[in-house]
Amino acid sequence: MVGKALRAALRALGRHATSLPGKVALRLSPGLISKSLSGLPEGVVFVTGTNGKTTTTSVLTALLRAQGLRVLTNASGSNMRQGIATEILNRSTLGGRLDADIAVLEVDEAVAATLAPEVHPRLAIVLNVHRDQLDRYGEVDTTAGLLAKVAAATTGPVIFDIDERSVAGIAAGLPSEQAVFFRSRTIPAAPPDADEISDAPTGGPVPQAAPVVQLLSHRDEQAVFRLGEQQVTVPLHLQASYQVADATAAVAALYELLGDRVDTEGMSRALAQVHPAFGRGEAFSVSGGTIYVVLVKNPHSFNTVLRQRDYDVTQVMLAMNSEYADGRDISWIWDVHMDAFRPAGVSVSSGGRSYDVALRLYYDDIPLGRVVPDLEAGVRAFAHGLSADHPGIIFCNYTSMLAIRPVLQRLAAVQGGPDEH
Amino acid sequence: MSTERELHILHLYPVEMSTYGDTGNILALVSRARAHGFVPRVDRLTADCTELPEQVDVVVGGGGQDSGQLRIEAALGRLADRFRALTEDGAPMLLICGMYQLFGNSYVTGEGTTMRGIGVLDVDTKAGVGRRSDDICVDSPEFGRLLGYENHSGITVLGEGTPALGTVVYGSGNGSEDGTEGARFHNLIGTYIHGPILPKNPAVTDWLIRTAAQRRYGVLPDPVPVPEYTEGARAQAWEQLVRAHPEFRMNRH
Numbered sequence: 186m187v188g189k190a191l192r193a194a195l196r197a198l199g200r201h202a203t204s205l206p207g208k209v210a211l212r213l214s215p216g217l218i219s220k221s222l223s224g225l226p227e228g229v230v231f232v233t234g235t236n237g238k239t240t241t242t243s244v245l246t247a248l249l250r251a252q253g254l255r256v257l258t259n260a261s262g263s264n265m266r267q268g269i270a271t272e273i274l275n276r277s278t279l280g281g282r283l284d285a286d287i288a289v290l291e292v293d294e295a296v297a298a299t300l301a302p303e304v305h306p307r308l309a310i311v312l313n314v315h316r317d318q319l320d321r322y323g324e325v326d327t328t329a330g331l332l333a334k335v336a337a338a339t340t341g342p343v344i345f346d347i348d349e350r351s352v353a354g355i356a357a358g359l360p361s362e363q364a365v366f367f368r369s370r371t372i373p374a375a376p377p378d379a380d381e382i383s384d385a386p387t388g389g390p391v392p393q394a395a396p397v398v399q400l401l402s403h404r405d406e407q408a409v410f411r412l413g414e415q416q417v418t419v420p421l422h423l424q425a426s427y428q429v430a431d432a433t434a435a436v437a438a439l440y441e442l443l444g445d446r447v448d449t450e451g452m453s454r455a456l457a458q459v460h461p462a463f464g465r466g467e468a469f470s471v472s473g474g475t476i477y478v479v480l481v482k483n484p485h486s487f488n489t490v491l492r493q494r495d496y497d498v499t500q501v502m503l504a505m506n507s508e509y510a511d512g513r514d515i516s517w518i519w520d521v522h523m524d525a526f527r528p529a530g531v532s533v534s535s536g537g538r539s540y541d542v543a544l545r546l547y548y549d550d551i552p553l554g555r556v557v558p559d560l561e562a563g564v565r566a567f568a569h570g571l572s573a574d575h576p577g578i579i580f581c582n583y584t585s586m587l588a589i590r591p592v593l594q595r596l597a598a599v600q601g602g603p604d605e606h
Numbered sequence: 607m608s609t610e611r612e613l614h615i616l617h618l619y620p621v622e623m624s625t626y627g628d629t630g631n632i633l634a635l636v637s638r639a640r641a642h643g644f645v646p647r648v649d650r651l652t653a654d655c656t657e658l659p660e661q662v663d664v665v666v667g668g669g670g671q672d673s674g675q676l677r678i679e680a681a682l683g684r685l686a687d688r689f690r691a692l693t694e695d696g697a698p699m700l701l702i703c704g705m706y707q708l709f710g711n712s713y714v715t716g717e718g719t720t721m722r723g724i725g726v727l728d729v730d731t732k733a734g735v736g737r738r739s740d741d742i743c744v745d746s747p748e749f750g751r752l753l754g755y756e757n758h759s760g761i762t763v764l765g766e767g768t769p770a771l772g773t774v775v776y777g778s779g780n781g782s783e784d785g786t787e788g789a790r791f792h793n794l795i796g797t798y799i800h801g802p803i804l805p806k807n808p809a810v811t812d813w814l815i816r817t818a819a820q821r822r823y824g825v826l827p828d829p830v831p832v833p834e835y836t837e838g839a840r841a842q843a844w845e846q847l848v849r850a851h852p853e854f855r856m857n858r859h
């Protein structure tokens with residue numbers, strides 16, 4: 186194991202939000218993660234899949250904390266081994282013991298496949314397999330194979346969305362008592378899109394099992410869940426259907442972990458605190474009106490937002506980069522059903538791939554106002570042209586979102602000030 | 607002669623084989639066919655089709671996963687003679703990635719499975735070690751500079767007498783040591799370039815349309831200006847390539 190003095194030094198470093206301490210610690214003690222986690226009395230939960238890991242992990246963490254458990258979790262963006270090791274260092278005593286009862290870890294698909302056989306999670310949530318950064322992982326089938334390994338290495342229940350075709354094949358490969366389903370759709374599913382079909386070559390038929398946890402209704406920010414036999418009414422401020430699915434996955438995990446011991450008051454308190462994060466529909470008030478920012482990192486997440494009509498898409502800006510963190514391949518924009526934008530057009534296309542997006546719209550006969558490659562100038566142009574009757578929506582991918590945020594914060598601050606114009 | 611001159615675009619196996627935005631190629635062909643004064647019609651070939659549509663003017667097939675290729679191997683095999691006849695007859699075809707491989711003699715996957723191609727193109731492909739996923743830039747004697755993205759593990763060897771589509775400026779292309787990318791045979795183009803290829807490389811799109819028009823109607827339509835965003839998209843693709851690969855020197859070519 187790592188020596189006490191070094192551990193203290195690494196912990197001090199770890200507070201500065203870097204994965205360096207984890208990297209150093211793993212070099213010194215390659216088994217650090219499994220050794221540390223094996224001491225947790227309530228075990229380890231893995232959250233994995235292409236979309237929704239961060240939301241699901243944070244909701245489940247909040248739910249478990251409200252039940253009085255001490256939860257070790259990793260911040261979004263540290264879902265590789267080094268990041269997880271860093272979190273472990275931060276939460277361990279000088280003696281090397283973890284100050285936690287249970288771990289809820291968001292784990293990258295490729296990392297999860299090798300880490301699960303070492304850690305033996307007691308429960309796993311396998312969200313979905315979609316085309317995301319194929320340039321990094323190769324093929325969707327490969328990713329599905331990785332997630333099947335995670336499921337096989339899990340000692341207890343593996344939780345799936347019963348309506349998520351892309352993971353149905355993985356669920357079908359498990360013993361029936363181990364595959365546990367939830368349902369968050371309160372209306373019948375729309376027919377699958379072409380992108381879902383080609384996304385899900387490994388997807389099996391719709392499972393025959395009954396969902397253990399089900400969202401019965403969700404309106405006016407009130408959700409009614411069925412947990413086993415009982416019904417629970419709780420606040421739920423998330424709007425986008427994919428986030429509601431993530432929250433339902435977390436509730437299902439809570440129910441599988443605690444069964445009828447779930448304190449529904451605590452559950453209600455925890456869910457009341459869950460709000461959409463930046464890039465997941467966060468709203469900004471600027472002088473021209475309101476701007477929502479929605480992160481769309483692959484055709485599936487983008488098409489889901491468009492199909493579910495989560496937003497009133499009449500004033501739209503598209504902001505697309507193709508940095509490494511976005512996935513270098515921008516081809517996926519052609520698999521997005523942009524025809525949703527045809528009636529009102531797109532106001533601004535911005536970012537390092539703004540002209541690729543412009544061509545995408547041109548070849549699909551969708552009107553486009555302006556191309557402004559610079560993201561700050563693009564946001565300003567969009568905010569300036571906003572009309573107050575409808576909110577503006579910026580659909581952006583990861584690095585363009587990072588560039589847009591400070592600009593919107595400044596514009597919103599000006600709006601809040603006394604001498605706006 | 608009818609005033610409505612149709613051009614029939616045949617999309618090969620869109621369900622199994624359109625992984626990397628290849629549907630964009632269809633949108634570009636439809637748009638450019640219209641711009642050249644034709645009425646475009648798109649037919650989709652599915653795995654249960656045992657015949658080709660009556661009129662086929664342009665053929666387009668995209669990339670897929672190994673599993674998708676396996677699912678259409680037999681379906682494509684049944685139509686091998688029809689595609690060979692179309693090729694000999696001068697029909698223009700654009701075959702990308704997985705479909706390029708399957709129009710060749712054979713494709714050996716990473717797991718060692720051998721898929722039989724239809725042998726219209728004299729090329730052979732084997733999965734190499736690792737996956738090549740990166741920007742690609744190719745200089746073609748017919749079409750000039752081509753820009754896009756490649757994502758494949760295939761190493762394709764051209765048969766003697768089968769010329770390449772072009773020479774790799776940056777990227778892997780056919781993946782063999784000779785620095786070639788793609789293949790040409792009659793009016794057939796095989797290539798690893800997606801991104802998708804046609805919207806950003808209208809020289810290829812317009813060649814497909816003009817070649818089809820000449821074959822079907824015996825006239826070569828006049829050139830039509832390309833969409834105004836084309837140059838911007840090509841410039842951004844080049845800029846991204848150079849910035850992501852500082853080791854790549856622009857003065858190499």
Ligand SMILES: [Zn+2]
Binds near residue numbers: 626702704758799
């Ligand atoms: Zn490809």
